[in-house]
Amino acid sequence: MKKIPKHNIYTAPEGYFESLTDRVFRRKKTQQQQRLIVRIAAAAVFIIGMVLFSVRQPGVNEGNFQSLYDQEVELYINSGIWDAEDVLLLAENPDELLDDIIIEEWSAYGIDEHPTEEEFPY
C-alpha cells in the first residue's frame, strides 16, 4: 500500500469556497419558504376536505329531508299521536288540503262540485 500515492486528485472550481456560505444561507431561506407553502397548502386541503365531507353527509340533502319528514308525519298519524285537526294546523296550506279532501270524498258519492243547470234542476 505504500506504493499507492496519497495525492488528492479532486479539485474545486476557482472561488468555490468563497461563495459557499452565501449559497448555503440562500438555500436555507428557500427551504424555509417551501416548508411554509407546504404547510399552508396542507391546511387548506384539510379545511376543504372537512367542508366537503360535512356537506356530503347523508340526510342533509333536501330531497332526503322531505321524504324523511313525510315518513315521520305518517308515523305520528298512524300511531294516533296526531289527529286530522293537528295535521291541518301544522300544514302550510290547510285550505287546499281541505279542498282536496272534499273533492275526493264527493267523487266517491258521485257528486260533481260544479253541477250544470241540467243536473241541478232547482
Next chain:
Amino acid sequence: MISQDDLELLELIKNPATKDKGFKMLMEKYQRRVYGIIRKIVVIHEDADDVLQNTFLKAYRNIRKFKEESSLFTWLYRIATNESLNFLEKKKKYYFLPLTDHQKVMEDYLDSSPYINGDDIQRSLQKIMLKLPEKQRLVFNLKYYEELSYEEISQITDTSIGALKASYHHAVKKIENHIKTEGIQGL
C-alpha cells in the same frame, strides 16, 4: 473531546443573536475538509456541492442536538458521510433501468472533468476504488487518505473498530489484486 475554538464557536451559535455569524465561522473552518471527504465518495463536483450544502443545512438545523462528547469535526463528518452514502443510494434507485450505471458515470467523469487533477496512474487507482462497495470505499478513504484513527472512524460511521479493521484490510487486498490484474504500471 471538543477543542476550545469549537466551544467558542458553539457559544456563538447557541445565542440566537449570533447564531448565523457563529455558523458562518464554523463553515469557514471546516468547509474544505468536509468537501474533501464528500468529493472522494461522490466523485462529481456538482454532486459534492449539492451534498455539502445539504450537510451544512442539516448541521445548522440540528446543532442544538450536538453532544459535546465528540468533536465538531467528527459530528460534521458523520453527517457528511451519511448524506453522501444516501445520495449514492438514491442515484442507484434513479437508474433502476440498466441503461445508465452511475458507477460508469463517475468513471467517465474521472477521465473528462476539469476538476480532476491527476495523472493516469492516480485516475486508474480512483477507478479501482470505485469498484469497492460504498461503505468499504468510505472506510478506505477515511483511513488511508484522511489518515483518521480507527476510533475517529468508529465515531463517524458508528461501526466497531474490529469491523473497521477487517473492512480496511479487505479493501487493501482488493485494490492490490486489481492493480496486479490490470497491470497498472508504476504501482
